[in-house]
Amino acid sequence: MIEFVRGVTVVNPVLPQLNAAKAMPADTQVLVIGLTGDGDAPRLVGLPVEVGKAYAKRFGAELATTLVELKASTKVGSTTVVPLGAGLRVVAVGLGKDGEATPGVLRRAAGAGARAAVGLGEGVRLAVALPTEEPEQLKAVAEGSVLGQYAWPISAKAEERTAPRITLLTPRADKATKDALTAVGAITWAQLVARDWVNLPANLLYPETFAAEAKELFAGSKVSVEVLDDKQLAAKGYGGLTAVGGGSSHTPRLVRLSYAPRGATAHLALVGKGITFDSGGLNLKPGDSMYTMKCDMGGAAAVFAAVRAIADLGLKVKVTAYGCLAENLPSDTAYRPSDVLTIYGGTTVENYNTDAEGRLVMADGLARSNEDNPDLVVDVATLTGAAMVALGGKIYGVFSDSDEVADRLLGAAETAGEDAWRLPMGDWSAEPLESKVADLRSGGQRMGGASVAASFLRRFVDEGTDWGHLDIAGVGFNEGAPSGEVPAGGTGVGVRTLVELARSMQS
Numbered sequence: 001m002i003e004f005v006r007g008v009t010v011v012n013p014v015l016p017q018l019n020a021a022k023a024m025p026a027d028t029q030v031l032v033i034g035l036t037g038d039g040d041a042p043r044l045v046g047l048p049v050e051v052g053k054a055y056a057k058r059f060g061a062e063l064a065t066t067l068v069e070l071k072a073s074t075k076v077g078s079t080t081v082v083p084l085g086a087g088l089r090v091v092a093v094g095l096g097k098d099g100e101a102t103p104g105v106l107r108r109a110a111g112a113g114a115r116a117a118v119g120l121g122e123g124v125r126l127a128v129a130l131p132t133e134e135p136e137q138l139k140a141v142a143e144g145s146v147l148g149q150y151a152w153p154i155s156a157k158a159e160e161r162t163a164p165r166i167t168l169l170t171p172r173a174d175k176a177t178k179d180a181l182t183a184v185g186a187i188t189w190a191q192l193v194a195r196d197w198v199n200l201p202a203n204l205l206y207p208e209t210f211a212a213e214a215k216e217l218f219a220g221s222k223v224s225v226e227v228l229d230d231k232q233l234a235a236k237g238y239g240g241l242t243a244v245g246g247g248s249s250h251t252p253r254l255v256r257l258s259y260a261p262r263g264a265t266a267h268l269a270l271v272g273k274g275i276t277f278d279s280g281g282l283n284l285k286p287g288d289s290m291y292t293m294k295c296d297m298g299g300a301a302a303v304f305a306a307v308r309a310i311a312d313l314g315l316k317v318k319v320t321a322y323g324c325l326a327e328n329l330p331s332d333t334a335y336r337p338s339d340v341l342t343i344y345g346g347t348t349v350e351n352y353n354t355d356a357e358g359r360l361v362m363a364d365g366l367a368r369s370n371e372d373n374p375d376l377v378v379d380v381a382t383l384t385g386a387a388m389v390a391l392g393g394k395i396y397g398v399f400s401d402s403d404e405v406a407d408r409l410l411g412a413a414e415t416a417g418e419d420a421w422r423l424p425m426g427d428w429s430a431e432p433l434e435s436k437v438a439d440l441r442s443g444g445q446r447m448g449g450a451s452v453a454a455s456f457l458r459r460f461v462d463e464g465t466d467w468g469h470l471d472i473a474g475v476g477f478n479e480g481a482p483s484g485e486v487p488a489g490g491t492g493v494g495v496r497t498l499v500e501l502a503r504s505m506q507s
Helices: 049-059 063-069 103-118 135-148 175-199 207-217 230-236 239-247 293-313 358-372 385-391 403-416 427-433 449-458 495-504
Strands: 017-021 030-037 042-045 079-085 088-094 125-129 165-169 223-228 253-259 267-278 318-328 340-342 348-351 376-381 396-399 420-422 440-442 466-471
Touching: 017 135, 017 175, 030 103, 042 063, 049 063, 049 079, 049 088, 063 079, 063 088, 079 103, 088 103, 103 125, 103 135, 125 135, 135 165, 135 175, 175 207, 175 293, 175 495, 207 223, 207 253, 207 267, 207 293, 207 318, 223 230, 223 293, 230 239, 230 253, 239 318, 239 340, 239 348, 239 358, 253 293, 253 358, 267 293, 267 358, 267 495, 293 318, 293 376, 293 495, 318 358, 348 358, 358 376, 358 449, 376 495, 385 396, 385 449, 396 403, 396 449, 403 420, 403 466, 403 495, 427 440, 427 449, 449 466
Parallel strands: 017 165, 030 088, 030 125, 125 165, 267 318, 267 376, 348 440, 376 466, 396 420
Antiparallel strands: 030 042, 079 088, 223 253, 253 318, 340 348, 396 466
């Protein structure tokens, strides 16, 4: 794994010990509870009776009264910290005025509460007392607690800001709950890995090292890994990867993962965009737009991490995945606008704009996936600014020419607690792909750009094979403040959706 000179292993995040208990452990340092109602008469949710009594005895007032005096907000995800004495502090987190304990609300609240808790000191032992009566509530609280306490570890302060243990206070403290928490641990750890990768600077994570990271991630697992280097890519006709990566001394790679559990009958193919840095190439981006372009490999990160979780969970579905890794830089060997490229399999593409590089490397991966004869192909990419304009930074776009596939992807996203929205595509979005000098044209379409890009990708999947596309641009990297379970920086979005998609295809 990649390490800094301080010896910090970057992509091996520590997963908190995740437990369930009916009573709060005696050594708990921070307790997260819910707060609902209005500011004048808030209602506490989850406060253990003995803790409430101890607070009233010590301070001569009910905790709810103190929260009113502190003007604590019940807005979902808002937090207020109150000391209880004897080394215990309470974080009251808003659940909304109506107190609807939906999985989405609980995930956000648990994330905000966990983030506030780990900000109170080094290695806090955390207990979370939010509604967990239903299995989906329990799952959401557990996910939010783990994901919310994450901090990118490359700073002196951030290394200590994790919770070594998180205990969920729940009446459901039984074997089924323990098994559920084990599954949550596998999925959330994978998402933390994806976050770490996205946060890595491009001088450390480039195609060669990213491929090495993938190998390390699956060492000892039931997933086989194959890596093609730049010479093999050129020899085998991967014209998209070799063109896009041709301007950088960090040469491109194609990573192929294969997970084939016994008894699986359905076959899912995943393809992820792995542009480890995108300068725009010869169509150079403005400086301000380039700063966050280390995140342009978020699709490949999500795909790699999801396959690890799928294998750890032992899901009975065959998965073949591709990570299309390249660095897009300008140089005397960079590809140009107007170049005609030959994608794997023989389709020729007239390139219009070197800053539309993602679809070119993805075309190679999608074309190669046809040889695997999958039942469904899904690609994931931080692909277009147009998707960001349409949906903002909280929701990712779903594309498919099949209503059934689109519904399946949206259903997986909803189950996973990731916000997605279907965007249109059709004959109108394929018209700009026409070229006078090649089979297809790439780039150059400003209006409806996300739909045109999706139509381009669809052309590289065999007719008759189901296909879907997730455009996670704007969602894969959070340039703003943390919110709920979402941190600043890399989010790892897409991991949970892909796992739920695979679960829905099990034999």
